[in-house]
Amino acid sequence: GAVVSQHPSWVICKSGTSVKIECRSLDFQATTMFWYRQFPKQSLMLMATSNEGSKATYEQGVEKDKFLINHASLTLSTLTVTSAHPEDSSFYICSANRTPYEQYFGPGTRLTVT
Amino acid sequence: SQQGEEDPQALSIQEGENATMNCSYKTSINNLQWYRQNSGRGLVHLILIRSNEREKHSGRLRVTLDTSKKSSSLLITASRAADTASYFCATVGRDDKIIFGKGTRLHILP
Numbered sequence: 051g052a053v054v055s056q057h058p059s060w061v062i063c064k065s066g067t068s069v070k071i072e073c074r075s076l077d078f079q080a081t082t083m084f085w086y087r088q089f090p091k092q093s094l095m096l097m098a099t100s101n102e103g104s105k106a107t108y109e110q111g112v113e114k115d116k117f118l119i120n121h122a123s124l125t126l127s128t129l130t131v132t133s134a135h136p137e138d139s140s141f142y143i144c145s146a147n148r149t150p151y152e153q154y155f156g157p158g159t160r161l162t163v164t
Numbered sequence: 165s166q167q168g169e170e171d172p173q174a175l176s177i178q179e180g181e182n183a184t185m186n187c188s189y190k191t192s193i194n195n196l197q198w199y200r201q202n203s204g205r206g207l208v209h210l211i212l213i214r215s216n217e218r219e220k221h222s223g224r225l226r227v228t229l230d231t232s233k234k235s236s237s238l239l240i241t242a243s244r245a246a247d248t249a250s251y252f253c254a255t256v257g258r259d260d261k262i263i264f265g266k267g268t269r270l271h272i273l274p
Contacts, residue, residue, distance in 0.1 A: 157206040
């Protein structure tokens with residue numbers, strides 16, 4: 051099956067710093083990738099849709115200047131949390147479309163901001 | 165924003181019993197999917213049902229879809245301790261976005 055990886059799997063950073071999370075489709079090309087955030091004991095909330103070679107589309111309420119998304123190639127999308135604060139601590143999950151009916155999720159990245 | 169609403173929010177049953185979870189959604193969909201997530205872990209895709217399908221089976225899983233009522237159900241038969249997890253329904257619209265419901269926390273009692 052198709053594999054999507056995320057790096058790092060967990061990260062701890064200090065308040066005010068920026069953190070970059072990578073999402074890679076390992077054995078297929080993905081023109082579209084999605085980023086989700088999940089707070090403890092809650093569901094996944096779609097943050098943005100990332101399209102290769104174009105600007106990301108953000109969901110309502112998601113600050114695009116705080117969560118920078120770059121989809122540089124057909125196998126890589128990055129999410130940068132800028133000037134992170136403790137309230138940004140969360141589980142961040144990406145997914146990648148192999149076809150419109152096949153979307154594969156990464157294992158997630160746990161971010162803790164101290 | 166979230167599309168689906170799962171019912172119940174939490175469910176505890178004895179091992180061996182069947183577990184039923186329901187999901188309702190609001191807008192038109194291309195397909196509906198069910199996922200499992202163990203605590204603090206990634207998602208596991210369970211089953212996908214297309215909008216023109218009414219029922220689908222996979223092992224001990226049975227999923228139904230009623231597009232007229234905008235609802236779906238997931239039945240897990242002969243539950244096992246390893247089925248303890250959170251279960252999410254997720255709808256996919258024409259824009260290919262997957263929108264998750266709030267989830268049901270299932271606990272299988274030994």
